[in-house]
Amino acid sequence: MSACGRGAPRSLLRPWSTWSDGIVRTREVAVQRRSAGARVRRLRERRALTQEQLAEAAGVAVRTVQRAEDGSMSAETVTALAAALEVPVETLTAAGENGGYPQVTPMLYYADVRSLDWLVRVFGLTERMRYVAPDGRIEHAELCLGEGVVMAIGPSEAGASTTPAALGGASTQGLYVMVDDVDKHYEHAREHGAEIITGPENAHGHRRYLAADPEGHHWQFWSALP
Incomplete structure (x- = not known):
């Protein structure tokens, strides 16, 4: 069973036309x-x-x-x-009896809960879990794309963890995400306001582009070249 549900394709789980509808509760x-x-x-x-x-x-x-x-x-x-x-x-x-996670699951810090909606609307992730504290801090959230899972939590109040945006845009890591049609994904992300760092290019057997989300995390989306 995939991270986003049985029978889900490995990349884009929701039609492009439904992305603007926001979070879909399934x-x-x-x-x-x-x-x-x-x-x-x-x-x-x-x-x-x-x-x-x-x-x-x-x-x-x-x-x-x-x-x-x-x-x-x-x-x-x-x-x-x-x-x-x-x-x-x-x-x-945790989703599922055994956690419902792949062997490695990235955890990203988001200060604004609206960033979760943005990731669904612009990058096409599917939200599967959200717990927000009374003060608005993200206590624990999970988004998925095919078999991949990303955890999202609020930054540490003690300052031990924060967002790239809070560091002036510096990012120390990135995500490399496979999609079915990288050019179509790029056009959608660009039209919906994603910060494009590098446009589509061919390299090492992949066609890929690099974008940043509203809090500065780097996402590189790719498809295999024929």
């Missing part, structure tokens, strides 16, 4: 939420806790625990339950 998201709820229930039962005991330990209402086990959790609830169950937040938010 049945896949509902399945992932149910999976997260089942994970909370299993962890609670392994610790021999009742819903009432977990609620007390997490400092939330019993009804909040019940909703969480049904798959409905805010970022604040996820954080509280993870602390009470003594597991990382990612344990509750």
